Amino acid sequence: MSNATSDKPLLIATGVSKHYQMGPSRLDVLKACSLHVKRGEFVAIMGRSGSGKSTLLHILGALDTAQAGKVEFDGQDVFGAGSERRRVRFRRNQFGFVFQFYHLLPELTVLENVLITEMIRTPIAGWLARRGDARKRALAIIDRVGLSARIRHRPNELSGGERQRVALARALVHQPAILLADEPTGNLDRESGAGILDLLLGLHGDGQTIVMVTHDKAVADRADRTLNLVDGRLRDE
Amino acid sequence: MYKLFLTLRYLRKRRIAFFAIGAVTLCVAMVLIVLSVMGGWLEQVMQRSRGLLGDIIVDNHTNSGFPLYDEFITEIEKWPEVVKATPVLYSYGLFQIGKTYNGTVRIVGIRLEEVFEVNAFKASLFYEKFYPGTTRFGDQQQAVLGFDPDAPPVKSPEGDEFMMRELPEPYRSALSHADQVHREQTGQPLTDTDSVPDLVDDSRTHYGQPPIPGLFELAEMRNPPGYEGDTLPGVILGRDLIAERQRDGRYERFIPLGEVVRLTMVPITEVGNVDPTPIKRQFRYADDSRTGIYEIDSQHVYVDFGLMQQLLLMDEGKGVDGDVIPARCSQIQIKTIDGADTEALAQRMEDLYLSYLEDPKRELRPIDRDLIARVQAVTWQRQQAHIIGPVQKEKALMTILFGIISLVAVALVLCILYMIVLQKTRDIGIIKAIGGSSVGVAAVWVLYGLAVGVVGCALGSAFGVWFVSNINEIQDALIAINPAWRVWDMQVYSFDRIPSRVATSDLIGVNAIGVLAATVGSVAAAWRAGRMQPVEALRDE
Numbered sequence: 001m002s003n004a005t006s007d008k009p010l011l012i013a014t015g016v017s018k019h020y021q022m023g024p025s026r027l028d029v030l031k032a033c034s035l036h037v038k039r040g041e042f043v044a045i046m047g048r049s050g051s052g053k054s055t056l057l058h059i060l061g062a063l064d065t066a067q068a069g070k071v072e073f074d075g076q077d078v079f080g081a082g083s084e085r086r087r088v089r090f091r092r093n094q095f096g097f098v099f100q101f102y103h104l105l106p107e108l109t110v111l112e113n114v115l116i117t118e119m120i121r122t123p124i125a126g127w128l129a130r131r132g133d134a135r136k137r138a139l140a141i142i143d144r145v146g147l148s149a150r151i152r153h154r155p156n157e158l159s160g161g162e163r164q165r166v167a168l169a170r171a172l173v174h175q176p177a178i179l180l181a182d183e184p185t186g187n188l189d190r191e192s193g194a195g196i197l198d199l200l201l202g203l204h205g206d207g208q209t210i211v212m213v214t215h216d217k218a219v220a221d222r223a224d225r226t227l228n229l230v231d232g233r234l235r236d237e
Numbered sequence: 238m239y240k241l242f243l244t245l246r247y248l249r250k251r252r253i254a255f256f257a258i259g260a261v262t263l264c265v266a267m268v269l270i271v272l273s274v275m276g277g278w279l280e281q282v283m284q285r286s287r288g289l290l291g292d293i294i295v296d297n298h299t300n301s302g303f304p305l306y307d308e309f310i311t312e313i314e315k316w317p318e319v320v321k322a323t324p325v326l327y328s329y330g331l332f333q334i335g336k337t338y339n340g341t342v343r344i345v346g347i348r349l350e351e352v353f354e355v356n357a358f359k360a361s362l363f364y365e366k367f368y369p370g371t372t373r374f375g376d377q378q379q380a381v382l383g384f385d386p387d388a389p390p391v392k393s394p395e396g397d398e399f400m401m402r403e404l405p406e407p408y409r410s411a412l413s414h415a416d417q418v419h420r421e422q423t424g425q426p427l428t429d430t431d432s433v434p435d436l437v438d439d440s441r442t443h444y445g446q447p448p449i450p451g452l453f454e455l456a457e458m459r460n461p462p463g464y465e466g467d468t469l470p471g472v473i474l475g476r477d478l479i480a481e482r483q484r485d486g487r488y489e490r491f492i493p494l495g496e497v498v499r500l501t502m503v504p505i506t507e508v509g510n511v512d513p514t515p516i517k518r519q520f521r522y523a524d525d526s527r528t529g530i531y532e533i534d535s536q537h538v539y540v541d542f543g544l545m546q547q548l549l550l551m552d553e554g555k556g557v558d559g560d561v562i563p564a565r566c567s568q569i570q571i572k573t574i575d576g577a578d579t580e581a582l583a584q585r586m587e588d589l590y591l592s593y594l595e596d597p598k599r600e601l602r603p604i605d606r607d608l609i610a611r612v613q614a615v616t617w618q619r620q621q622a623h624i625i626g627p628v629q630k631e632k633a634l635m636t637i638l639f640g641i642i643s644l645v646a647v648a649l650v651l652c653i654l655y656m657i658v659l660q661k662t663r664d665i666g667i668i669k670a671i672g673g674s675s676v677g678v679a680a681v682w683v684l685y686g687l688a689v690g691v692v693g694c695a696l697g698s699a700f701g702v703w704f705v706s707n708i709n710e711i712q713d714a715l716i717a718i719n720p721a722w723r724v725w726d727m728q729v730y731s732f733d734r735i736p737s738r739v740a741t742s743d744l745i746g747v748n749a750i751g752v753l754a755a756t757v758g759s760v761a762a763a764w765r766a767g768r769m770q771p772v773e774a775l776r777d778e
């Protein structure tokens with residue numbers, strides 16, 4: 001348990017609902033879910049496969065929209081007016097995403113896959129000035145995930161665990177306020193999964209706010225707090 | 238920053254993009270080649286048609302011609318825009334050379350010295366190039382080569398001494414002068430690459446040596462060079478009348494210079510009637526002219542203006558009742574200074590000519606008034622529109638045709654980019670998830686199209702320019718493999734070489750359109766990529 005947790009909630013979701021309409025049938029994935037995440041907190045969201053965990057995480061991370069409810073980040077409404085541009089800004093600056101299937105860009109090397117986050121944040125005119133700095137930070141974070149020796153490799157030359165480390169480095173290089181991880185260990189063997197989890201715990205130890213989705217009880221138990229997604233509703237453990 | 242980075246990376250890593258680039262390359266090269274060859278052809282036709290007559294042509298489109306031309310010429314040569322003007326006569330007649338060849342020709346009466354100043358006629362002459370100043374309409378005999386007793390003998394490489402056959406003056410000095418001038422200008426000796434060698438006599442001509450303007454005496458008759466035969470006026474023949482054009486563009490002349498040419502003309506009266514007594518005259522073949530327009534070179538025979546006027550009874554005379562019948566010409570050719578407004582000038586000239594009708598001091602006969610009233614002055618562009626027009630149309634047609642074919646390249650760019658976008662759906666989701674905006678992602682694909690366009694155009698331009706510059710060598714190489722592969726048949730097109738210059742404006746235009754088209758081709762892909770929802774894209778398996 002970390003003591004870096006502050007009392008002020010960084011992310012507040014209230015009454016978030018999401019359904020998919022497929023012809024005449026309607027699938028209610030999320031039914032008025034509410035949660036808050038405090039600064040420095042490590043929250044785990046658990047649930048069976050298909051229970052809507054990814055959907056919830058996407059909405060929290062401004063990747064997806066909800067039909068009802070509200071998401072507030074640091075006092076700002078994520079889905080307010082001019083939301084598309086605002087959501088892009090949130091994703092670019094405040095959030096870092098890690099996915100179950102790594103989702104690296106296959107044409108890019110390890111270093112480039114990490115640097116791309118910085119490139120997206122920097123207009124072309126400013127890139128030359130900031131490149132050295134961005135590179136330094138990218139190398140530092142790659143070192144932290146233990147892949148310094150592999151920066152010139154392409155994703156298909158790496159193991160699953162190594163790929164997920166690159167994904168983690170990519171999600172963290174711009175120092176996001178929240179790291180959103182969607183079953184980061186779900187596709188890995190026990191050992192690699194443990195490695196990733198250790199990294200997450202280490203980051204949490206440094207004060208990183210983390211929201212992690214998992215269906216593995218053992219993984220969830222390492223978090224500060226676990227929420228259960230059952231029948232579209234969130235329940236505390 | 239990522240847009241440019243990803244664009245370049247995708248360009249290098251996606252092999253399929255090379256097909257798009259290849260398509261653009263081929264289309265750009267193709268259109269460039271078509272534009273250059275057709276444009277070059279058009280330019281040559283324009284230049285030749287301009288050189289044919291003059292910048293402005295005054296004509297009354299009757300066979301009877303029109304009077305007062307000398308007065309008119311004196312008047313307009315005072316104008317600062319007019320460089321030179323000269324009258325011309327046209328008539329039809331029969332042409333006979335030797336015993337065998339004859340045919341109907343168009344006889345053109347010109348003042349040679351003046352025509353040299355007005356249009357490009359001088360450049361069209363063959364012997365005049367090697368023997369400047371020798372082509373003339375004045376009375377002349379046929380040149381005969383011979384042995385000069387005063388000249389020192391020549392030594393052969395084997396050590397034998399022999400006498401060279403020499404040309405009579407002024408041919409000898411004229412050739413050495415022309416050769417000297419040519420060497421000064423180009424560093425090369427003056428050679429004849431236009432003729433097929435060994436035409437009339439095996440010992441006469443060798444390929445690459447200047448042509449011999451005259452007859453050989455028999456070797457055993459050791460006469461000095463000179464002239465023989467009747468003294469007759471000169472005539473210049475259209476080249477295709479006395480020489481045969483080969484497929485490689487060279488001419489085989491089967492008549493030596495100075496041969497007797499018989500012309501039969503029929504005078505045409507002021508009222509357009511044909512005089513029933515034809516006029517027969519002998520001339521000597523003084524040179525041949527090739528304008529590059531086959532209809533002219535196979536039909537025109539040029540004689541002295543004054544002589545022809547007399548023969549056709551178109552010179553000044555006295556009528557039965559004692560009144561003066563003015564001299565007539567068929568046409569006046571005028572050279573203007575560069576950059577003159579020829580349209581306005583032509584109008585002024587026509588007005589001047591028609592003003593002669595209003596002049597009360599002139600006592601013009603009704604028939605003269607009628608001929609003058611028909612006088613028109615037109616620019617060379619209008620006069621030659623029937624030659625230029627079809628080529629212009631053909632150029633436009635070909636360009637449109639190949640432009641339409643180039644749409645295939647645009648479609649291909651569109652398909653390939655769209656395909657890459659579909660393949661890259663997940664990547665697009667990732668880029669959006671880590672902060673790429675819709676506009677940014679769309680921009681990647683527009684940039685991609687732009688890059689395909691730029692690379693394709695650069696390669697296409699390089700290839701097109703190379704191809705056009707070497708088009709004649711390429712054809713030569715093809716012919717060497719198989720003679721049937723001659724695309725540019727010089728018997729058909731009257732130009733020796735395929736036009737081989739790319740106009741800068743064509744280059745810029747084609748490239749601009751090429752880049753634009755490839756970019757437009759990417760819009761559908763960009764639109765699709767931009768609108769892709771990140772979650773949908775990420776769920777894509």
Ligand SMILES: Nc1ncnc2c1ncn2[C@@H]1O[C@H](COP(=O)(O)OP(=O)(O)O)[C@@H](O)[C@H]1O
Pocket residue numbers: 020022027029047048049050051052053054055056
């Ligand atoms: N675009 C969609 N259209 C229809 N149903 C969807 C769509 N996306 C997700 N779902 C459904 O929503 C439910 C929740 O999906 P998801 O959030 O991925 O679950 P989890 O991550 O908990 O496994 C699933 O039943 C899934 O089939």
Ligand SMILES: [Mg+2]
Pocket residue numbers: 053054055182
């Ligand atoms: Mg999921």
